[in-house]
Amino acid sequence: MTTDESDAGWFASVPPDDPGAARDAIDGGSVESPADWPRLAVESGFADDADDYYDRLREATLHATREAVAERERADDRQLIHAVRAMDDCERVANELAERAVEWAGSRFDGVDAGIAGARAIADRKPDDGIDRRVISLASRAAALADERDELAATIDRVAPAVAPNLADMAGPELAARLIALAGGLESLARKPSGTVQVLGAEDALFAHLSGRAPSPKHGIIYTHEFVRGTRPEDRGSAARALAGKLALAARADHYSGEYREVLHEDLRERMATIRARADADGGAEVDDE
């Protein structure tokens, strides 16, 4: 993915009959726009003709995809737990450092914005003296940590569906990873009753509350799910209970079989539609039969 090859096909720097290089190129490559790759491959001498190109492409994609699948399936819940904790650490430290850098920079430069965005702006400045250099360096470290946080989030997006396909689909990759981390692993999550799943994560909020940093907790981490947060307050208990029940089943399906179970997701959608229909019924306005 070097810049001078930013518009080149996967075969550009792959020696013929080098499956490893082909795999790296297919896996890691990236270009904005496609091109007539078969023609370009023939012109560049990579393939003799279009048929030969497609034969090589077949070998390369089969190999690259087989390896990528194996790698993703090797990913386990421990890796996911490390990734989500590292992501949270990066976010927290990035914010703290950005705050410090912004506060310091405010005493030296004009027009300094708050937060990570402010730190990024400071990081782009030219230093006038030794102290400037320290302020700018600090800000660029905060920005780099924020970037690392985003990379970790992208990794979780990729790994979670491999580790727990049902849970990741139902909860979204990040919440799935958080639930697994809070329970201490996919197996222990699969063993928990749904009432425990419903309040997982409320422990942290409780300690935050006791140390004066947050209001008292009313829900666990599943509160971040659209099904709970997007439901009107009087129905949130029902929504949280229904969601937790299905999440517990999803975790069990993922741990004990690993197969995607469409019926679980259908059941939850129907249950949520019923709960949300209450609001419509009370509103009285838009109640009509399907």
Add this chain to the structure above:
Amino acid sequence: MSDSLPAGVERREIDGETRLATRGPPVYGEPTDGEWRAWDPERSKLGGMFELGFDTGLSGGETVLYLGAASGTTASHVADFAGPTYAVEFAPRPTRDLLEVAEARDRLFPLLKDARKPETYAHVVESGVDAIVQDVATRGQAAVATRNARFLADDGRLLLAVKARSEDVTAEPADVFAEVLAELEGTYEVIETQRLDRFHEDHLGVVATPR
């Protein structure tokens, strides 16, 4: 309803029923008749679209980009009648099955990629493909179609199955379809739409061509 099946897709008598069929190695235990194997419209959105008489503009032998190939059930039939077929799937588990399907075929190229990020496979998938077949069960199905328009030839076809429940489980499917079509209009001219409910509940079949 015109019967405009591509070459390589036929209605044949298999197990006492007239069914869609293509020629290729069996994939999922489907009934076969010699080298022909039945294409079950209940297991395949594109199969459903052919069964319902959509004018897909396909005549056989096309270069195809298939988004959301899953285990390769439909992609296998596409590869049977089309030319080079690029099959994109994001989840590792179904891709393992897709690999088996691809091993048994000469021109089916499996890619473990996210259809929402075409730049991660634009160095592999060629430009000017004749058709994009899209069956992805994520939110933002219109955005996926729009972003992947870069691969499609000017006179190419988008064959899209929209799953209402992937966009918003609580909304009326008809409202979801209207929104998806409105978003598509920015990039595509929609030629034909029809509900696939006979085979797939709360799905809309769409045929479109780039503007």
